[in-house]
Amino acid sequence: MKRLLTALFLSGCLAMTSNAAPAANLMPWPAHVEWRDGTLAIDATFRVRIAGHDDARLRAGIGRALDRLEKRVGINVGPRVVASGGALVVTCDSAGSALPKLGDDESYTLDVRASGAELRAPNVVGVLRGLETFLQLVEKRADGSFAAASVKIDDAPRFPWRGLMIDVARHFQPPEVIFRNLDAMAAVKMNVLHLHLTDDQGFRIESKRHPELHAVSADSGVLTQEQIRAIIAAAAERGIRVVPEFDVPGHATAWLASHPEIASVPRNYTVAKNWGVLNPVMDPTKLETDALLGSFFAEMAALFPDEFFHIGGDENNGKDWNASERIAAFKKGHGFATNEALHAWFNQKLAAMMTPLGKRLVGWDEVLHPDFPRSAVVHSWRGPESLAQAAQQGFAGILSAGYYLDLHYPAADAYAADPLPADSKLTPEQAARVLGGEAPMWSEWADARIYDFRIWPRAAAVAERLWSPREVRDVADMYRRLARVDEWLVETGVQHHAWPRFEGFSPEEAAALRVLASAVEPVKRYRRGQIQKGGLDYPLNELADWAHSESRLAREFAAKLDDWLARSADARVPGAESITDQLEAWHGAARRAAAMPASGEIAQGRLDTARLLAELTESAQLAIVALVHQKHLTPEDAARAKGLLERAAKPTKAAVEFPFLPALRRLFAAAAP
Structure with missing residues (x-):
């Protein structure tokens, strides 16, 4: 099959050359x-x-930029900073706030010219943002040298x-996960790190006033106050x-594990191991609840200098x-006729x-109430x-709907979600x-090994939506630039390219599984929890954990296939051979993966997925051969393709899906008798 398809395409492929200058890869777009x-x-x-203001934070920022x-x-590059000359002159007016606000x-x-560049900003943070843009201008030229494009940016x-919630x-x-993500955030000009520190499954911050609170999570991980101060300092820099x-009054099982006296219902509380919207909730009517929260929150208010303090407030069932x-x-x-009224009263106490x-x-949304303070x-x-x-009722607000990275939606979906859409009233x-x-x-389905892998590069699309003008909306161009930013993010130390590791598999098996994983994506939204049990003790080392939330390879394959079909399935269309190359690569890897031993229903789901991919790619190659010869699939092959599409639309126990399935539907429809 491979030899036949290659011959078909090579016989008609036309060489493509372009004298066009490479497009800029800035993200967020200025x-x-x-x-x-x-x-x-x-x-x-x-x-x-x-030139102008000079301080340690400014020099540290320049040092990080030059490291990359x-x-x-x-x-x-050395000496890095000079007293005279300099290809890049940094003019800073003032230090600005020591702690960002x-x-x-x-x-x-x-301003970049062939003779030199100048970066001007009113304060150090402005310089830091401009340095990131300058780094994105530096590209490799055809002769192997590097240069920054000449440009004027305001x-x-x-x-x-513009935040990331960890x-x-x-x-x-x-801490190491948080520190390296700070560098990646800075690279795409994000400026808020939101730390979700307590939930049903863990109390993850040290309290010196109430050490019993974090003791319930001592065996699985707690951030010390010293580590928090270091994170705040690194972030401010x-x-x-x-x-x-600190999520209250719901999502509170970890609180109640050490303080059952503030629970609404007496029971034996232990830190939850499972996921979901659980019943345990604080009793807002008890003085003991007020006393504990007042003491703990005062301690945390002194630890975290930012003006804003997140109280959660969501999903009390x-x-x-x-x-x-x-x-x-x-x-x-x-x-109080409703629980919502009681919740609003509780929030008023917290505000006071x-x-x-x-x-x-x-x-979160649930706190919205006429009695909630407008501050x-x-x-x-x-x-x-x-x-x-919320804005109409006088509240400030921020948007996260559409930006949930753990739900595995493509970057294009996040890019389309706008806090202030064009049709806003x-x-x-x-x-x-x-x-x-x-x-x-x-982090229900992402431990420290996987975490960066789930955030980047898609978070860069969110960063652009929140920084760039609303009119910057070209999805294809966003993906073009995102591919380059994906590579540059590695320079920051973020480890989104370090996973998957395929623990427990031979190098040969891992190679096949890597190709298999490139053909699938984890099921979207909350479907994985409906297919697999999950939980704190659940091993995250299977196909759904190896697969990118958005497979660049699968997305580009689907785009190429659709483009080829739109051009009447002409074998001479440039790039057409890459379609069959990819099908053959997936087919071979799927057959090897399907032959591996498996233990347990999740691993069996991986084998089922591999077998299905092998069959899908074989049928796709038959359809392409038919179209190249201006023929159709036989009725038997068409019926088989239809059945495969129906099977592929239903996820296996592996909890993955084929993102290119719509393109295959169009291929089989075009080749149908």
Whole structure:
């Protein structure tokens, strides 16, 4: 089959050449860009000169940028900063805030010419943002040398809140995961690290006042206060704020494991091992609850300097409140007709507790209530409509709906989610309350080995949506630039290319499994939990864990196949041979993977997926041969293809799906008799 298809395509393929200059790979795309002719050579003579304000944070930022430049270019820049001359002159007006704050000026201008470059900013953070753009301009030329494109850039973010949420509460994420993700965040100009620190499955932060709280998670991982201070310092050095989240009153099993007296329903509480919306919830009517939260939150308010303090507030299913006679009597006595009214009263108490400590509360959609203080921020997981309602009611808000990295949606979906869409009906005053958004990475199905792999590079698309003008919306161009940024992110130390490791398999088996994994993606949204049990003790070393949330290879294959079909399945269309090359590669790897031994239903699901891929790719090659010869599949082959599509639409126990299935449907339809 391979030899026949190669001959068919080679007989008609046309060579393609292009004299066009390589397109720029900036991400996030700047607010204003003016390209010029020429380039600035980047070689061993490259130096930086600081004009104006100079301090340790500025020099550290320049040092990090030059570290990455040296890795990319393969040169040693030294001395790095000079008193005169310099190919890049950095002009900084002031230090700016030592600790970043919401609304800090992050603007900069960058002027690159063949004779040199100048980066200007009102403060150090603006310089840091501009340095990232300069690094993205540096590309390898045809002769092997490196240069930065000549350009004038005037840039500033669209939204002041551009965040990544790291969930350390489910699968614990140690400090090294957080530190390296700070560098990756800075590379794409994200400026808020949201740490989800408590949940049903873990209490992941040290409390010196109440050590019993974190003792329940001592065996599975806790961030010490010293480590938190180091994270805050590293984040501030990169112009990133750190916002803590302590989820109350629901998602509270880990709290109740050491303080059952504040529970709504008496029972024996231990840290949960399973996922889902669980019943345990704090009793907001008890003085013991107020005392514990007041003491602990005061300790945390002193530890985290940021103005914003996230209280969670989501997914209280109300079952334990409804089961409590005490709470029922309290609601009746205070005229609370609903649990929502009781929740709003609880949140008012928290606001009264935290406002004197200089904190503004942040909470998920469920906190939205007429009685909630207007100083608070509503964090929307429900969508732009919910966010708009909050803004209309006088609340500031941020969006996460559409940006959930753990749900495995493609970057294009996140790119389309806008906190302020073009058809927004908000007034200018209301629109100003929309602060931006965050990309959450919940860790139910991602331990520290997998975590970076699930975040990058898709989070860069979210970063662009929150930084760049609304009009920057070309999905194809976004993917083109994202592919380059994906490579550059490795320079920051983030380990999204270090997984999967295929533990327990031989090198030959791992090679086949790697190719198999490139053909699939994890099932979307929350479907994996419906197929596999999951939990804190669940091993994450199978096909759904090896597969990219979005397979670049599968996406590009589908695009090539659709393009070929649109051109009347002409064998002479440039790039057509790569379609059959990919089908053959998947077919061979699938057959090898299907022959491997398997133990357990999840591994058996992997074998079933491999067998199905082998059959799909074989049928696809038959369809291509038929179309190249301007014929159709036989009725038998067409019926077999239809059956394969039906089987492939239903996930196996491996909890993966074939992202190119729509393109195969179009292929089989085109070849149908």
